[in-house]
Amino acid sequence: MYWTPAEIWPDSEVFIIGGGPSIKDLDLSLIKNKRVIGVNDAYKLGDWIDVCFFGDYFWYTGIEAREFDGHRKALADFGGLKVTVSEKPIEDKGILRVRRDTLRGGISKDKNVICWNRNTGIAAINLALLFGCKRIILLGFDMKVDNSGNSNWHINKKNPANPRLYPIFVHYARMVRDAIDLNYPDVEVINANTDSAMEVFTKKKYEELV
Secondary structure (H helix, E strand, O other): OOOOOOOOOOOOEEEEEOOOHHHHHOOHHHHOOOOEEEEHHHHHHOOOOOEEEEOOHHHHOOHHHOOOOOHHHHHHHOOOEEEEOOOOOOOOOOOEEOEEEOOOOOOOOOOOEEEOOOOHHHHHHHHHHHOOOOEEEEEOOOOOOOOOOOOOOOOOOOOOOOHHHHHHHHHHHHHHHHHHHHHOOOOEEEEOOOOOOOOOOEEOOHHHOO
């Protein structure tokens, strides 16, 4: 019923693509030959995405992506690894389900469990650690809306922008940082959006990291 992630990328670098609107300003062709975890709809950016990671069952069913034609078919056709921490079972055997810890924040010490941290993007950091990554670069972790009031680089009418959630997400990101500092001192996490409202991880310009 549950899958245990293995260290498929030991001592490596990985890019995690989140949902923030700053993604629209990046030249993503620069990371097509890198290891990439795409959060939620990011798998649709191209077949160069290595992993589609999602946490919400209703995202999987298409309720949160109803504006995208053929969401379920596109996910089925995606050739990369598909991983979820959905609390509800998923019948698709091609989607690997890892047990979710909703009680604590930070990083799970159990390799069979991923801390949810109230946010799929932040939970993806835990997945990258289980894969053995030592350098984790965050893209689209804006933690704020853009000048047009958009909270995502893609259409998301199911979950309209709610700026009140961002301080909660930042709180959990801080717990992740503290857990990494304590348990993974040789791991580096970098926020590639220098304008991000998430003042938790070291910030560097995207162009300097690719």
